[in-house]
Amino acid sequence: MSSSRRYTLSLSCPDRVGIVAAVSSFIASHQGWIVEAQHHADQDFQRFFMRQEILADSLPFGIEALREQFQPIADEFKMQWQVTDSAQKKRVVILVSKSDHCLYDLLARWQSRELDIEIPCVISNHEIFRGLVEWHGIPYYHVPVTPETKTIAYDKIMHLFEAVNGDVMVLARYMQVLSSEVCDRYPGRIINIHHSFLPSFIGAKPYHQAHQRGVKLIGATCHYVTSELDAGPIIEQDVIRIDHSDAVEDLIRYGRDIEKTVLARGLRYHVEDRVLVHGNKTVVFR
Structure with missing residues (x-):
């Protein structure tokens, strides 16, 4: 053949x-x-x-x-x-805030065709990556999010996602908690990278939490987003060993490398239809 x-x-x-x-x-x-x-x-x-x-x-x-x-x-x-x-490439909409490492990595893997996907747009609550994204020929949408405008902002994000016929939404260090309405509308279609080896250290500043506990391993978790914070079905994880001499800044630096690779692997498994969800668990055919 x-x-x-x-x-x-x-x-x-x-x-x-x-x-x-x-x-x-x-x-x-x-x-x-x-x-x-x-x-x-x-x-x-x-x-x-x-x-x-x-x-x-x-x-x-x-x-x-x-x-x-x-x-x-x-x-x-x-x-x-x-x-x-396989002839129908998955359409991946990326959401990003101020951290750039996952966005840079996904764009590089997309451009090199290591990730065989389409990126119809990038959505951000800040303007800082517009030049980078548009240089790649990808539309960039600035959707500010404040406590007063969250409902309007998330309605716009859902509208944009559906307008570009998005298949999956990737939170590439998008430092906002999506509303229950968004999570419930797209079950199994929103992927997040959390900078911790879940279920430990959920929520904000997990590296600070890990440093305070004196852990010897830190990691990252790629998971599907549900309305329960950082508790959705896990797709992929990885860890790196640390010790007492590492400061919080070191943990953050080490963690950025893990976050990129774990997110890329998890996204690849998803777009290749290798992930089957049952309840809050996944079967991943690598």
């Missing part, structure tokens, strides 16, 4: 005998070529998770027909499922 275009089928359902056989037999019956297959059975929840990549050109029909013909199997096994097309 010459084309690299793929359809990704991801699903979860109550665990039982025959799921893998049914899905694989369906694909094989249409001469579908599976190039990547992963699955996981969660014994605690008695739930099954699967992700399969299929060469698009190996099938005799397009994605809509694939969805239509797969539906009876999905109904039989009570699946929560989706099929996505």
Whole structure:
């Protein structure tokens, strides 16, 4: 097969005998070529998770027909499922405040095509990154946020996100707490990078909290945003070792490197449809 275009089928359902056989037999019956297959059975929840990549050109029909013909199997096994097309790049809207490291990193990975995404716009509550973003040819929207204007500001952010047909919203150190309305409207579609190894040190100034506790490891957490602060399903984490000689400023400097890589990995897993959410947990097929 010459084309690299793929359809990704991801699903979860109550665990039982025959799921893998049914899905694989369906694909094989249409001469579908599976190039990547992963699955996981969660014994605690008695739930099954699967992700399969299929060469698009190996099938005799397009994605809509694939969805239509797969539906009876999905109904039989009570699946929560989706099929996505690698030719349709995810549209990632970035929100940022004054910290620049995650924004710079995402723009660099996008420009080098390390992240195969589209960035239809960047939204910020400050003007300082307009020149950088517009130099990349990306629209920049300044939406100020004050205690008095939060409702108006978040309404505008939702309007912008939908106007550009955003698929996922990334809080690249966007130092504002989104309203419950925003969180509830886009479940599993808002990704945050928190500069702490959650669930430790939630909220503001986690490096200061960590320094006061004398911890020996600091980290960063990429997670989905919910209305409960820093408590959404975790996608990716990493840590670095520190010791008693490190000041808060050192922790912040070390942490910036972890934040960039953890956010980039978490976003990549999401846009490649490698993350399946169940309750407040995730299954991540790396």
